[in-house]
Amino acid sequence: YIMIPITDKIKFIEGKNQGRYIFSNSLYIDDDLKAIIDTGTGKSPLRKLKKNYVGNDEILIINSNVHEDHICGNYIFKNSKIALHRIEVPILENIDRLAELYGIDDPKYKEMNEQFFAIFNLRNYKADIKIEDNHIFDLGEIKLQTIHAPGHCAGHCMFWESNNKILFLADIDLSSFGPWYGDISSSVTDFINSINKAIKLNPDIAISSHKGVYKEEIREKLKIFLDKIYDREEKILNFLDKKHTLEEIVNKAFIYGKFPEPEEMFAIAERIMVKLHINRLLDAKKIEENPKSSFFAI
Ligand SMILES: [Zn+2]
Structure with missing residues (x-):
């Protein structure tokens, strides 16, 4: 598996298939309190992380949003606490409700629904920490600030580490496809505002859930991504x-x-x-x- 150190305490973990959906990339923070943003890398990277770094220590799992490709590996870490934006907590706790978000909860889609979710090994999780905009995760040396960035879905969040100007963009993913807002809680206008928030933060390093680590021309790339909407x-x-x-x-x-x-x-x-x-x-x-x-x- 590919783990790229970003600072001595912050490490990028590439998801399988380079983090393309159905997988996603993670960020691991190896501090007094260990933390991981998202668990959609596929089983083997998470198992290796557990074996080599986490062991039986408690780990904080921060889910950037409730979609299947970001939460599906939460079960790998038994000694964990899970954090998620409070708006999406009811979905995480009753994961069948994802079908509502995708507009496929009608019984006529039952088969499609089952086939789709079967590949993700989904289960219900209790959210221990219900976060909102500006929630700070104090991990020791590293403080991670929650930036609520709705649009992709209502509870979508980015995470900001101000000392090193690192921004975890989550599904503001800079993909050539462009912004995805096909969830019934999605909003185009919110998405535009959220991309503008990322541009304003002017990160030196940006991490996309489905692309990777960016260190150059981040604002230009965000603007290109934004323009897809227009x-x-x-x-x-x-x-x-x-x-x-x-x-x-x-x-x-x-x-x-x-x-x-x-x-x-x-x-x-x-x-x-x-x-x-x-x-x-x-x-x-x-x-x-x-x-x-x-x-x-x-
Ligand atoms: Zn995603």
Whole structure:
């Protein structure tokens, strides 16, 4: 497994498949109190971390958000306390409710639902520490500040270590796909504000949950990532030169380009994301809705 020291106490652990979804990257802090941000690296990196560093000591697990790819390895550490933004605690404690967040809780999606979650070995966890914006984790030498950064989902958080200007970006992940907001608690406007928070912090080192460690041109990369949101909105607006229904817009896959398998599930995510843009365009009076025909147009 790949562990990259960032400082003498802060270490990056790369997730399997370079941290690409269904995996994610972790940050391990080897201080008086040991801590790890997220547990989606896959089993073997976590088991090796446990064997080589943690042993039977208590470890604080900080989940950046409740999505399956960030919490699925929490069970590896038995002597642990779990911290999560308080908004998402009810989901962590009753993990079947993830299906609600993805809009697949309808019985007609039962099979898709089961197949999808089976690969993650999910279980319910008790959240010992319910965090909010600005919560400070005092680990000894290292103090980690919680930056609530909703948008990807309602409880999504970044973590800031001010002495070394290190920012754990979580799912503000700088991927070429761009921001993902296909959860019913997602918000495009919040996502924009959260990316701007990251830009303002002006980190020297940034860690993405699904890409890796960045040390150069971080603000430029964040701006490119942010612009994807505006590009998508522009495409949808242009398409509404002529009137179209929501389903017609979704079928154009402006965000995904092409739906990966299972197609039906990603089309549901596309629909949630498109709907958020439609609502923003309606609010800005850039488009109008015909209530009788369910068409949208400029
Ligand atoms: Zn993720």
